[in-house]
Amino acid sequence: MTTLTPVLSKNWDRPDSFTLSAYREDGGYRALRTALGMQPDALVEMVKSSGLRGRGGAGFPTGMKWGFLPKDNPNPRYLVVNADESEPGTCKDIPLMLANPHSLVEGVAIASYAIKSNLAFIYVRGEVLHVIRRVRHAVAEAYEAGLLGKDVLGSGFDLDVVVHAGAGAYICGEETALLDSLEGYRGQPRLKPPFPAVAGLYASPTVVNNVESIASVPSIVANGTEWFTAMGTEKSAGFGFFSLSGHVTRPGQYEAPLGVTLRELLDMAGGVRAGHELKFWTPGGSSTPIFTAEHLDTPLDFESVGAAGSMLGTRALQIFDDTTCVVRAVGRWIQFYAHESCGKCTPCREGNFWMVQVLDRLENGQGTEADLDKLLDICDNLLGRSFCALGDGATSPVTSSIKYFRQEYIDHLEQGGCPFDHAKSTVWGGAR
Template identity: 70%
Template sequence: MPLTPVLTRYWDQPESWTLSTYHSHDGYQALQKALAMEPDEVIQTVTDSGLRGRGGAGFGTGMKWGFIPQGDKGPAAKPHYLVVNADESEPGTCKDIPLMLATPHVLIEGAIIAAYAIRASRAFIYLRGEVIPALARLQTAAAEAYAAGYLGTDILGTKYDLDLVIHAGAGAYICGEETALLDSLEGRRGQPRLRPPFPAVSGLYACPTVVNNVESIASVPPIILNGVDWFRSMGSDKSPGFTLYSLSGHIARPGQYEAPLGITLRELLRYAGGVRDAHRLKFWTPGGASTPLLTDEHLDVPLDYEGVGAAESMLGTKALQIFDETTCVVRAVRRWTQFYEHESCGKCTPCREGTYWLAQIYERLESGEAASDDLAKLADIAGAMNGKSFCALGDGAASPIISSLKYFRDEYAAHVTAGGCPFDPRDSMLLQEVLA
């Protein structure tokens, strides 16, 4: 299956982030086309395209826009808001920040089109404040868009007004959860909200709000410009279009690979130069650290929402972290568990307590103090968190534990019987001897 460079087609151009470069690659032509359409027509076009949210859940983007009440008028009508979730912080996920660095204008154009479609006069891009270069690129691009008449009042003479706010968050993984992001944007501590009501009804400032991922919004201009049939010619029937796969870890050429949904890891590895020389694939994540692990048995699983789901994992953010046989799976999952323990907001008991005790068990496994029943405790605690936490952070913390126990239980048992980690990355045969 060939790659499909759309968003990435001119990332290698000199100063790809400038308005002049964007203009030379059809920049803002989709906006002109969208502003000549009715807002409902724009929503229907995105719905018909089948674009699914690229932030992890895979929910229909056009359907999400359609949830906004469109007929509210009069003095009691509430304003509508668009919020772009650029708080990328999932371990292994690295697609949105490169996109904002290389081509910030495609995100801004997509945001203007989306805001017009949902009849919003104010939009926000919520970005991690630590990522100073991406913040600067977005701010510069927004200033260029204002100067060119793409933002502000009477955009392109259509009497449509839109203000765009680039907001730098303080840096918290939980703010990637959309309702926690809204609380943070309002100036409060970022914690997930109880739903319902959903953001489409009561979101930012208790007003109807759409929250979309960076890649989701950036995918809108090419859909508007090239049409539904063009977009659906790529990918699969239920997961159409192109997307960014982030390959990292033990491979020859890590990076972003834009391909149709449904490509396999085996095919992507060919483009990425394969697993590093003289090594073999051991396990990998299909969608970042919060998705269940897969193994070398799953090289030919179609990387779309249905294919990965059938393999009992999730496509998530399409962050493919590749680990070879020199990696101790227990050590890798422990690192992720420590991350989730640190980033838990503490609002709900399953996640707050669960991540703490999981980290303690992993400490015992690595230090040689684990007891024979600790593996059962790992499974029990992870099971008590999965599907029972207030938000998806608890599910994400439990997923790699449950799946690694499923595929590598012998390796966990070896940590108990050997009195610590028996894995020497300089001699992977040592582990094989222990397991034998």
């Protein structure tokens, strides 16, 4: 199946798509009414059966995560929505919250009922003030309509939703750092176990889900699991946003079944910009190993991308054409990770700092070929040895770029600097 499947993006062309009235015109909140007529455990089983996997990057089965909450814990249960979207190249949750925030609010209500939570938090990245206002407006509309608050739709279920503005730290996209931030502490990852399902927010059972994961739940309840599993692949069911950016003719959000290929998406997006060819691309943001043109026909599902040597991640497809210097691109990514490292663990704090120094030398033609082995050695001491996945992710562009473009690194050394004209790389390096 290669056609687009607009579900969450169905009404994005409506100027009032973000309003409660527009959302209800298209059947909004009917799924909530249906869910409130079901048993919570039946809802959890329904989401499990749908095969919905986390849309935030890791791809963990959503229903299974809900089912991990201990039944004998007397503490309150919490739902936390991770809307701290900050992975370079990722831009799906922000437009979703802008254009269709009620799909998220309805998903929060259904998920909270399923896990028996009476308090939910939506943690939004602090810099996107327009998104924070839009989501808070949607929550206010839902309260006024009796869709949140006391006795939701006369069901006897109570739910309060808090929209929390973060402080713009990349590390707070990591679920336990997000929880620390919500509690008022500095956002740093916690040691696991215990996992959030056992001791999360305020040391209570907590589910942390991505925006797109939660926003996908109402359509599953409304249309059934067979409808959802008819899209995608056997182990990667359903649809998702594929964010095309960079050197592509028509960048944007393409909502399609999992398993679609980049070649198919590029056909819909008008291809790589005129006069140029694809050089490399990221399947899931900058923290996933890069792919090249030889991977154009790799199905974009969790299993196929993993088998090809990368990760599906957030489906942030950054497209780089033949004008791009891979050494420069990787160097800028590592500068970002060095800046955003929380500093809690030595491998990430020191490893990213030193990789920036080495990559700067290489880009300026001042290093040696031994520096490539030094980079790989640093990555070896980062991967699997850092406190959270930030360190692991930072190794991905370095190791994969050396794997596919080792000669380009050497060209920098032999020519005494970068051989590329950055003014021609209009998106990623020079003037627009």
